[in-house]
Amino acid sequence: MGIFLAPTTSAALVRLAELDGDTGSAPLERLRAIRALLVALDTDPASLAGVRAAREQGASWEQVADAAGLKPAAAKWRWQGSDEEIAARQDAGRKRAARPSSVPTDLPGLSVAEAAAQLGITPQAVYLQVSRGRLASRTVELPDGRSYKRVFPGEPPQATPHNHQDDGVRHD
Known part of the structure; x- marks a missing residue:
């Protein structure tokens, strides 16, 4: 394992595989391992490398999006541009996600x-x-x-x- 995946992703995959063979593992432990692998895969540089290789071979954004299970606009947002541009967009997205709801719930009256x-x-x-x-x-x-x-x-x-x-x- 780990030929093209980052070490953290490979470790998450190994951990999940270990739990898969362990019939005595706790369900919440398995769920945490699944989520850890999904997060690792979502941020793994192998995804970007794969997208760039596919685009160099002539794949359209629609084809990339289909392979990734995304809409074309989401695939472009995630992977189009330089490493710096991608990192800036992802950082901004993480900051937005970390904020509380955009509409305060403690306002007077009714919307x-x-x-x-x-x-x-x-x-x-x-x-x-x-x-x-x-x-x-x-x-x-x-x-x-x-x-x-x-x-x-x-x-x-x-x-x-x-x-x-x-x-x-x-x-x-």
């Missing part, structure tokens, strides 16, 4: 979708009711600059007319 579901109407109808002054809403801005439209079905709408630029409805 437009939540308000629509609660009221039994469409999101467009929520925006229409907000613009007509029938539903209370506010835009909540977070310290990092992100902003979210929040709806407050239990509150009376503001007495002043809404700013139509902030009501979420296009006025063309």
Whole structure:
């Protein structure tokens, strides 16, 4: 083993093979070994080397994607470009994945979708009711600059007319 796989990938494969022959191994231990091998394979330089060799032999991105079980855009994102470009994209992807959900869950009121579901109407109808002054809403801005439209079905709408630029409805 290990002719073209990285040592860490070969070790993960050996570990899984050992557990496969061990009928007394714990199911969670086997699951961890499977996941470790998948992670190792996903990051193994042999994948990139294989993609580059296939592309040099004339394989299209569609063919590469099919062989890897990916969509062509995902294959390109993962393997197109220089080593530095690929590493930068993967690093950015890991940073995005490490962040909590992109939409905070502790905001006041309801999202437009939540308000629509609660009221039994469409999101467009929520925006229409907000613009007509029938539903209370506010835009909540977070310290990092992100902003979210929040709806407050239990509150009376503001007495002043809404700013139509902030009501979420296009006025063309």
